[in-house]
Amino acid sequence: MFRPAAGFRQYRHDIPERLLNLRNQNIEFLREQVRAAEDRLNVGEGTRTEVAQTNSALAAGQSDYYKAASTLNTAIAVYQQVIGHKPDALGTARSVDNLLPKTLEAALAAGLSDHPTVKAAAYVVDTADFAVKSAEGSLLPSASLSAGVNHRESPSGGVNSASVSARVTVPIWSGGGASSRVRAAKETLGQRRIELDAAREQVRQLSGRRAHHSAEVLALSLERR
Numbered sequence: 001m002f003r004p005a006a007g008f009r010q011y012r013h014d015i016p017e018r019l020l021n022l023r024n025q026n027i028e029f030l031r032e033q034v035r036a037a038e039d040r041l042n043v044g045e046g047t048r049t050e051v052a053q054t055n056s057a058l059a060a061g062q063s064d065y066y067k068a069a070s071t072l073n074t075a076i077a078v079y080q081q082v083i084g085h086k087p088d089a090l091g092t093a094r095s096v097d098n099l100l101p102k103t104l105e106a107a108l109a110a111g112l113s114d115h116p117t118v119k120a121a122a123y124v125v126d127t128a129d130f131a132v133k134s135a136e137g138s139l140l141p142s143a144s145l146s147a148g149v150n151h152r153e154s155p156s157g158g159v160n161s162a163s164v165s166a167r168v169t170v171p172i173w174s175g176g177g178a179s180s181r182v183r184a185a186k187e188t189l190g191q192r193r194i195e196l197d198a199a200r201e202q203v204r205q206l207s208g209r210r211a212h213h214s215a216e217v218l219a220l221s222l223e224r225r
Contacts, residue, residue, distance in 0.1 A: 012184060020072050023065040030058040111203040121196040128189040135182040141170045148198065 005188060037054045039048030080086050101107035143166065150161045171178070 017072055020068040023068045027061045027065055030061045034058050049071040108207045111207055112200055114202050117199045121199040125192045125196050128192040132189050135185040138178045139171060141168060143168045
């Protein structure tokens with residue numbers, strides 16, 4: 001989803017086509033400046049230095065025009081590559097303000113629950129917790145139940161039989177291997193929980209910095225008014 005949005009923004013919001021038109025208008029203006037300087041030189045009111053300066057400005061304007069043309073062609077190519085066709089009559093992008101949290105507390109709550117880094121760390125914690133339970137399961141007793149039915153034909157008639165058996169296994173000594181695996185799994189779980197806390201703290205700091213920056217921008221805009 002990022003690439004289509006980037007292609008739209010590069011073409012629509014950077015407005016390379018409008019910039020190209022401005023560069024073209026600037027070239028026409030500079031050409032008039034060159035002609036005026038040459039006319040003044042011809043009638044003895046100008047200097048060759050003035051003509052050279054206007055020609056230099058025209059060359060710089062032409063260079064800016066070629067750069068703008070290259071930017072426009074690049075924007076069109078990126079848009080066509082991502083979207084599948086050339087841009088045509090693009091409208092203004094819809095505002096996303098109504099989708100954003102209204103308060104800092106709401107933004108922080110959303111970040112702590114929905115931020116990809118936090119969610120990924122939480123999933124890793126769940127995986128490590130399951131590994132602990134699985135390791136601890138090897139230390140617990142286990143029970144199994146089996147049942148069977150048998151039918152045997154004989155000259156005197158059929159004989160049916162059935163059997164049911166239960167088995168309980170209680171681990172007494174495992175050589176320390178199972179306990180070691182449990183301790184290692186718990187150590188890993190503790191580390192993953194620390195990483196989750198670090199991810200949440202990172203989101204809190206990021207939200208705080210963005211809120212401070214937004215407040216500065218708002219204050220600056222009010223001062224300019």
